[in-house]
Amino acid sequence: xxxAGLINSLKQALKAANKTxxxxxxxxNLSEASVKxxxxxxxxxxxxxxxxxxxxxxxxxxxxxxxxxxAPLLSELTQEQETELIGDPKLLLMAYMLANGSNPExxxxxxxxxxEERDSILRRLRDIGIIExxxxxxxxxxxxxxxxxxxxxxxxxxxxxxxxRDFFNDRFDGDDSVLYFLGGIxxxxxRRQLAISVRRLAIEIDEMSRRDAQLPREERQASGAVLALRxxxxxxxxxxxxxxxxx
Numbered sequence: 001x002x003x004a005g006l007i008n009s010l011k012q013a014l015k016a017a018n019k020t021x022x023x024x025x026x027x028x029n030l031s032e033a034s035v036k037x038x039x040x041x042x043x044x045x046x047x048x049x050x051x052x053x054x055x056x057x058x059x060x061x062x063x064x065x066x067x068x069x070x071a072p073l074l075s076e077l078t079q080e081q082e083t084e085l086i087g088d089p090k091l092l093l094m095a096y097m098l099a100n101g102s103n104p105e106x107x108x109x110x111x112x113x114x115x116e117e118r119d120s121i122l123r124r125l126r127d128i129g130i131i132e133x134x135x136x137x138x139x140x141x142x143x144x145x146x147x148x149x150x151x152x153x154x155x156x157x158x159x160x161x162x163x164x165r166d167f168f169n170d171r172f173d174g175d176d177s178v179l180y181f182l183g184g185i186x187x188x189x190x191r192r193q194l195a196i197s198v199r200r201l202a203i204e205i206d207e208m209s210r211r212d213a214q215l216p217r218e219e220r221q222a223s224g225a226v227l228a229l230r231x232x233x234x235x236x237x238x239x240x241x242x243x244x245x246x247x
Contacts, residue, residue, distance in 0.1 A: 198229055
C-alpha cells in the first residue's frame with residue numbers, strides 16, 4: 001500500500017472532520033510548519049499516521065480500504081449529472097460548497113437547509129456520483145483537481161444566462177475587487193502564450209481555495225473570478241470593415 005495514497009485519504013478525512021494543520025500539530029507535538037512538510041512530502045511514520053487518523057475519527061484500516069477502493073476522480077460530470085444539479089438550487093449549492101472546502105454543517109448554518117434536508121441532499125450527491133459517504137458522517141469528493149463544468153453543458157449555460165449577468169452587476173470598486181477588459185491585436189503565438197498564463201492563474205486560484213479551506217469559515221468569503229480569452233472584434237467595428245476584394 002503506497003503511503004502517499006494513505007496520506008491523501010487522511011487529508012480528506014481531516015477536512016471532513018473540520019480539523020486543521022494546527023490541530024494535527026497539537027496532537028503530534030510538532031510545529032504547524034513541520035506538519036505541513038510531512039503532508040507535502042507524503043512521508044509520515046506509521047505511529048503518526050495512526051495518531052492523525054484517530055484525530056480525524058477514522059482507523060488506519062478504514063484509510064487503507066478507502067485507498068484500495070478509490071475510483072478515478074472526475075474531471076468532468078456527465079450531461080445527466082449536471083442536469084440533476086441545476087434542477088435543484090439546494091443540490092447545486094451543496095455540491096458547490098463542498099467542492100470549495102466547506103462541510104455540510106457549515107452549509108446548514110449559513111443557508112436555509114434543514115438537517116434532514118442536508119442528509120437527503122448528501123445521499124443524492126452520492127447517488128449521482130459526486131461524493132462518497134464515509135462512516136461517522138464524513139464524505140469524500142469525487143471531483144479531481146482539474147475538474148471543470150462541461151463546455152456548453154447545463155451548468156455553463158446557467159452561468160451564461162443568469163450568473164454572468166448577476167456577477168457583472170457591480171462597480172468593482174472595492175479594495176479587493178478588480179475588473180479589466182483588455183483588447184489588443186495579437187499574433188496567434190501571443191494568444192497561445194496568453195492562454196497558458198490564464199490557465200496558470202486558474203490553477204493558482206484553485207490552489208488558493210484548497211489551501212484556504214484550512215482556515216476558519218469566518219476568515220473566508222465567497223469569491224468569483226471570470227477568465228476568458230478568444231479571437232474577438234467588437235461587432236460594431238466588424239460591421240464597418242470593407243469588403244475584401246478577391247485577388
